[in-house]
Each structure stands twice: as structure tokens, then as C-alpha cells.
Amino acid sequence: MLFSSISFLYFFIPAIILLYFIAPKKLKNAVLLLFSLFFYAWGGVKYAAMMVLAIALGYVFGLLIERFRGKKISKVFLFFAVASIISFMLYFKYTDFFIENFNAITGLSIPLLKIVLPIGISFYTFQIISYVVDVYRGEKAQKNPINLAAYIAMFPQLIAGPIVRYSDVARELETRTHSFTMAGEGTRRFILGLAKKVLIANSMYDLSELIYAAEEKTVLMYWIYGISIALYIYFDFSGYSDMAIGLGKIFGFHFLENFNYPFISRSATEFWRRWHMSLGSWFRDYLYIPLGGNRVPKWRWLINIFAVWMFTGFWHGASWNFIIWGLFFGVLLVIEKFFLLKYLEKSHVLSRVYILFAVITSFIVFQIPTMGEAFTYIGGLFGAGGIPFASAETLYFLRNYAVLLILALVGATPLVKSLATKLSTSAKLGKVVNVLEPIMLVCLLVVVTAFLVDSSSNPFLYFRF
Amino acid sequence: MSTKIKNILNCAVMAIMVFGFCALFLLLPKAEFLDSERREPAKFPEVTLESIMKDGLEYGESFMKQFDDNYTPDNFPFRDFFRNVKAWVGSNVFLQKDKDGVYVVDGIAGEMQEEIDEESIAHAADRITFIYKTYLEKKGITPYISIIPDKGYFLSEQNGYLSMDYNEFIEKMLGSVEFAEYIDITGALEASDYYASDTHWNQKYLIDVAKLLVDGMGGNHNSTYVENTLDVPFYGVYAGRAPKPLKPETITYYTNENMEHVTVFNFEKNKPGSIYDMERAHGKDAYDMFLGGEIAKLVIENPNAKTDKELVIFRDSYGRSIIPLMIDDYAKITVIDTRYQIPQLLLMGVNFDNADVLFLYSTLVLNASSEMK
Numbered sequence: 001m002l003f004s005s006i007s008f009l010y011f012f013i014p015a016i017i018l019l020y021f022i023a024p025k026k027l028k029n030a031v032l033l034l035f036s037l038f039f040y041a042w043g044g045v046k047y048a049a050m051m052v053l054a055i056a057l058g059y060v061f062g063l064l065i066e067r068f069r070g071k072k073i074s075k076v077f078l079f080f081a082v083a084s085i086i087s088f089m090l091y092f093k094y095t096d097f098f099i100e101n102f103n104a105i106t107g108l109s110i111p112l113l114k115i116v117l118p119i120g121i122s123f124y125t126f127q128i129i130s131y132v133v134d135v136y137r138g139e140k141a142q143k144n145p146i147n148l149a150a151y152i153a154m155f156p157q158l159i160a161g162p163i164v165r166y167s168d169v170a171r172e173l174e175t176r177t178h179s180f181t182m183a184g185e186g187t188r189r190f191i192l193g194l195a196k197k198v199l200i201a202n203s204m205y206d207l208s209e210l211i212y213a214a215e216e217k218t219v220l221m222y223w224i225y226g227i228s229i230a231l232y233i234y235f236d237f238s239g240y241s242d243m244a245i246g247l248g249k250i251f252g253f254h255f256l257e258n259f260n261y262p263f264i265s266r267s268a269t270e271f272w273r274r275w276h277m278s279l280g281s282w283f284r285d286y287l288y289i290p291l292g293g294n295r296v297p298k299w300r301w302l303i304n305i306f307a308v309w310m311f312t313g314f315w316h317g318a319s320w321n322f323i324i325w326g327l328f329f330g331v332l333l334v335i336e337k338f339f340l341l342k343y344l345e346k347s348h349v350l351s352r353v354y355i356l357f358a359v360i361t362s363f364i365v366f367q368i369p370t371m372g373e374a375f376t377y378i379g380g381l382f383g384a385g386g387i388p389f390a391s392a393e394t395l396y397f398l399r400n401y402a403v404l405l406i407l408a409l410v411g412a413t414p415l416v417k418s419l420a421t422k423l424s425t426s427a428k429l430g431k432v433v434n435v436l437e438p439i440m441l442v443c444l445l446v447v448v449t450a451f452l453v454d455s456s457s458n459p460f461l462y463f464r465f
Numbered sequence: 466m467s468t469k470i471k472n473i474l475n476c477a478v479m480a481i482m483v484f485g486f487c488a489l490f491l492l493l494p495k496a497e498f499l500d501s502e503r504r505e506p507a508k509f510p511e512v513t514l515e516s517i518m519k520d521g522l523e524y525g526e527s528f529m530k531q532f533d534d535n536y537t538p539d540n541f542p543f544r545d546f547f548r549n550v551k552a553w554v555g556s557n558v559f560l561q562k563d564k565d566g567v568y569v570v571d572g573i574a575g576e577m578q579e580e581i582d583e584e585s586i587a588h589a590a591d592r593i594t595f596i597y598k599t600y601l602e603k604k605g606i607t608p609y610i611s612i613i614p615d616k617g618y619f620l621s622e623q624n625g626y627l628s629m630d631y632n633e634f635i636e637k638m639l640g641s642v643e644f645a646e647y648i649d650i651t652g653a654l655e656a657s658d659y660y661a662s663d664t665h666w667n668q669k670y671l672i673d674v675a676k677l678l679v680d681g682m683g684g685n686h687n688s689t690y691v692e693n694t695l696d697v698p699f700y701g702v703y704a705g706r707a708p709k710p711l712k713p714e715t716i717t718y719y720t721n722e723n724m725e726h727v728t729v730f731n732f733e734k735n736k737p738g739s740i741y742d743m744e745r746a747h748g749k750d751a752y753d754m755f756l757g758g759e760i761a762k763l764v765i766e767n768p769n770a771k772t773d774k775e776l777v778i779f780r781d782s783y784g785r786s787i788i789p790l791m792i793d794d795y796a797k798i799t800v801i802d803t804r805y806q807i808p809q810l811l812l813m814g815v816n817f818d819n820a821d822v823l824f825l826y827s828t829l830v831l832n833a834s835s836e837m838k
Contacts (some may be wrong), residue, residue: 010483014483043524043529045520066785116520180473182468184474184476185477215580332770393627400561402560438474439480441479445479446482446484447554449541449547450550451551453551454538454547456564
């Protein structure tokens, strides 16, 4: 089930809110779990059964690791836990990729299995892994299977993140408070996230598709494509994270932030501190540091860096373009680390131009499935092939999406947030803002509903994740 | 107002919206027909174990996907209101000029036709040439051709929308069927001669076009008519797609005394037909009242015609509304639509003696002519 759907907003939400808040405290996690399983099963009943199996493995191995903590067997259990849980993801996500490449290398033609990827598998796999590793490292194992299952399957973050660490919500799984303050803030965050997804991200996607379909492309079109794709991915992803964080608050959880205005970064290093932060920190804590991090010889450190970025790319999808996308950032980070960072810090303008260009280029690779085509698009940014700079079609697209592009570009900076914070904390205007906020939210919800009722496109970015 | 009250209000507005519309969805009766979109809403999907268990590549056919994508949006309470909200926001807040290629200028909706489809022109020309070579050339008949521009001809470029070069299109088409004599009707038309919410032209404004065609084929059109108005609102194909709400329209149709004595025969159903089908006028698409909708072959005979000449007209849906205005000028009109049957079958029994032959097609069909047989 998608957050951006009528079914979710007007059937699922009222049903869970009603049952969750009338349920006694000790049954709240059970209600959350049941609804989360229903939410997931809505996208495929068999996949929900598989997720339950993965959760059961995490639960049992967690208990075993804790039971034998400090003994060698504990490490063996950890190995089997990680191997068994990751094998689901390997099978569903990467089998066809490996067959395809094996065929290409050997000249064989082993038929592809045409396996469809269960949505969210990459997110819950990483959550289960983080749980068993944390237990191995000393975190208390969760004895109550419902609590653990409620954490892993929790619908707000199940299909698009953020990747919530067990340690971050362990206490709230046992005991949490609910208040109008949290629910009100959560509602605001949810509706804003929904609007980011439905109004901005979907429009940016439509624009990119129009350009993708245009027969005679121009330099300006390639730039609009790159910018619209970068904005689409950002608003879709961060919109989903906002919705997850907002829903979490309504149900008494505090999920960590996942995006922090990444487009204002001045280096790739900073960009990844602001972009999909839960994934970056997961790879840091569960791969990079276990590999030795930077406390190893330089050659080994380089291997660690490139391994982490290769896997970061590969996590996003079983395709070479994702691997290259990840490695591209790996290369940038290494270059920055060696010498570029100090120059970037000196110039506010050049550093921003550099990272925005790098990000736009990277998202072209991210979005376009074949590398050949991606390079055509990147070449097109510089007029490769002698294409014209603009055309009547280009200017029409630009004119037609100008307001949405401006809204998206401004919305990708902290400008609106800081303005809203200033107004709401102002002694004079604070009260007016308080009155206007609920009105604005209801208007946004009506508009979002209108766009969903009369929907022409509602792309789902995470079907390859 | 304090922050605490604001947060309570945030919760309240969300609750009122989601619980309220959930209740309305469940309680309100569902529409049988979506008038403004000229279609039936999606029905509640079939609930079977098979439809629930579908996943992976088959998920699109599952109960859940049908429920999400079709049933709930189609049956959402006040659907038309929400569609109007979307249209309003699109054009007044996001300042978008079109919605999926459809635009509205001065209350008239049009659709951007950007590309000239050379293959389509070649196919249409090939089909017209086939008829000419097989049936007309040996008899020394020079057919006439007239091309009906779609509304984009009058609206697109002039209002900053993407547009193909219509003159180039017409030139290309005519260059491929040089055996035919062209009757230019573009000068007799303007955007307001079409329904505001539909692709088709409006019979109310076609008397001068009918005269151009009839006179262009050597006749002398001077009929008079009584204007009639249909008692049902008409929503054209753009009503459901336009970026701004479009008002329901009225269908006007002309009659005269001669029409009362005309016989119409529907060869597709092998039964009598009608010039204006009042049953279809009250159906899903009121424009189907003209000659009873899309019928591959009709023969109209007028015992009181001014001449004993016949007309064989190859047409698309535009032709249906102008043909009634040509009835006085021909003793017999054979109306052929080769999109539904092969011409060899449709032209059985048609001898073309003493007949004018007219190919009357719109740019919309000629630029997407794959259905022409």
C-alpha cells in the first residue's frame, strides 16, 4: 500500500487510529503489528509471510546471541543470522542480476528467474541485521516477539525508510507516551511530506518523463531533465521520510531525521551527511567500521571506502548503473579527502556549483537504466552531438513547469523552514501562524486528495530498492 | 492561540478529513455514470482468493491494485469537486498551461498535436489511393478530398501551445493523393465552430461548410433548416481531461421537411437507421445521435432531393454531423467508414454511377490513421 493513495489515507489511517487509540496500552504494539502486516500484505500476501519468517529468524537468533554472549558460538549465531536474513534479499533482489552477468561473461544463456522484488525488503533486511548485530554488541535482546515484529514491520518506515535502528526505538517499544503535541506535530509532518510527494515529486517526475519522451532534445532539455530528476528523487524520498517520521510521532515514536537539505551542501562529503542519513550511518556502523574504517593502511582504507560505496549503490538496485552511481560518490569522496575539500571550503559559489553538477550527473545515472543512454544525457548537458541549445518545445516545458520548478528549488533549501520558524516564534505573528497552520494543512490535504482522485501518475521510486 | 491548541486543531482537521470522507465513501450511494468523464466508474473489484493472492508480475490484476488504482478514486465522494480543485490548482497556482496535453482557451478546450506522423499520412494516402485505383480510376471519376482541421489549427500556435504545422500537414496529405480535387474548408471554420468540450465540430455552425463542400462538387446548396436543441447536457471528451472546468454544452441539430421523408439503412446491422438517433442522444455520448454513431456503412435515400445525383462519402466521425446537411443535394448518399470494415466489403453493390465521391477526414484521424483499412 502506498502512503500516497486514497486507500491509505481514507481507509487505513482512520481504521488504525481508531483501533490503536482505543486499545489498552499493552495491546498497542499488537495493533500496530497487525495493521503493519495488513499494510504490507496489501502489496502481496506471500511477501508478508516471507517477512514474518525473516522476523522470526531475527527474533530467535537475537535470543541465541544474547544467551551465548561472550562465547564463540555467539559469533556463529550472528553469522548465521546475517547470512540467513541477507539470503532472502540476495535471492529476490540480485539473482537475475548475477545470472545476467554470468551469461554475459561465459556466453551461456541460463534463463532468468524473473523474480519480482518484494517492496521494502532492503529496508527490513537492514533493520533485522542492525538488530542482531546490536544484540551481539551488547544491546538487550527483545524477549517479546510482538514488540520486535512491531519494530521491524512498523508500517510508517517499512517500504521507504528511514532505516530505524532498534536501539533508537527500543525504549519506546516498551513504553511510550502519546500526546496531542506529538500527534499534532506528526500530523503536520505527515501532510507536508504527502504534499511534497504528491504535488512536487510527482510533477517533477512528469516533467522528466515529458523530456525523456521528446524526440528532438536540446541542451536546455537535458539540464531540465537532470534538475527535475534530482528534485523528483529528493522530494519523493524525503517526502516519504517526512510521512514516516510524522506517522511515527502520531503513534508515539521518535524516528531520526533522514534528510537535511542535501542540495545546500558544498561537497560530496557534506551531501552524504545530509542525504538518506539513516542509510549512510548504517553502512558506516555495520560495514565500514567493521572493515576497519580509516584505522588501517591507506590502501586498505581505499578498499574499504570503495566497498562501502559499491554496496551503497548496489543496495539501491540490482543494476550496474546503481553500482556506478555509488562508486561515483566513492571517487568524489576520496578526491575530496585527499585534496579537494580544502579548496571547496574556500569558495561558497564554486563548491555549490561543483556539488550540484555532481549530484545532477549522478542522478541521471541513477534514473536512466542503461549506461549508454545515461552518457548520452550527460553529454547532452554540454551539447554533445551538435544539438541546439533550446527549442519551442523546451521553452514550453520550462514555461509550463516554471512555478513547480521554482517551488521545488526553494523547497529544497531551508528557506521556507527558517521563515516559518521565525514567524511562529515571533511574539506578534506567532499567534497568527498558529491559526493559519491548521487551515493550511486542511487546504493541503484537500489539494493532495484532489491530485490523488484525479491522478495521472503516481510513480513509486522504491520498487527497485 | 497557543501551540497546544494549534496541535489539537491539527489533529482535529486531519481526523475530520479522514474519518469524514471514510464515512461518506461508505455511506453515500455510488454514481452509476460519471457524466463529466463520459464513462462508468470502476466497479468494486472481484474478491476471490485468486485475486487476493496475485502478486509479483500479476499484481496489477489483484484485488488490491484494482481497489487502489481504480475503485477508490473513481468512487470517491464529490469526485467532480476534487477534479475541479486539481484543475484550478494546476492552472491558477502552478500556472500550467495544459494538463496532459489538453488546454483551455477562452472556455474552449483543445489538445496539442505536436508531431506530423509521416507514416500515418502515408498509410491514409495508401488506403485512399487503393479505393481510387480499384473503383474510381477506370470509371474516370475524380474524387474530392477535404481535410477538417482539429481545433489546434485555430488555437494552439496562436496561444503559445505546441503545435504541428497544419499547412505542412495538409500539403503533405494532398501531395500523396494528387488524383483528388481538394476542397478547402479551413477558411469557413473557426475554433468556436467546434464543441468547447469535444474534438468534434458543431453542426450548428456547419451550414456554410456544407455549402462549400456541395458547391465544390458542382452542386448548389441552398437548403433551409429548423434549429432544434437536445434536452440533455453534452459533455465532450475533453470535459474529463481539461485543466479547467468546462460547462456542459447543448447539442443543436437541424431538420427540415425533406428529412422526414428520407430513408436510412444501416448495412452493418441490416436494419433501418436514422439521421438523428434520439436513443443515442440520451446515451453516454450525445454526439452519437448523428447518423446513429460509428457505423461502417449507411445509405441515405432522399426521394425529394433537388437532383438525382449520388454521393459516396468516405468519412470519420466528423462526417456524421455534416452529412445530414447535404441530404437535400443528393438522391442517395452512401456513407462509408473504412475504420471498421475493409473497403472491398463496404463497397459491394456501390457502382459510383452518377456519383460524386468525397473523402472527408479530420487531421486527427489522418495523423493516426492505422485503423483505416
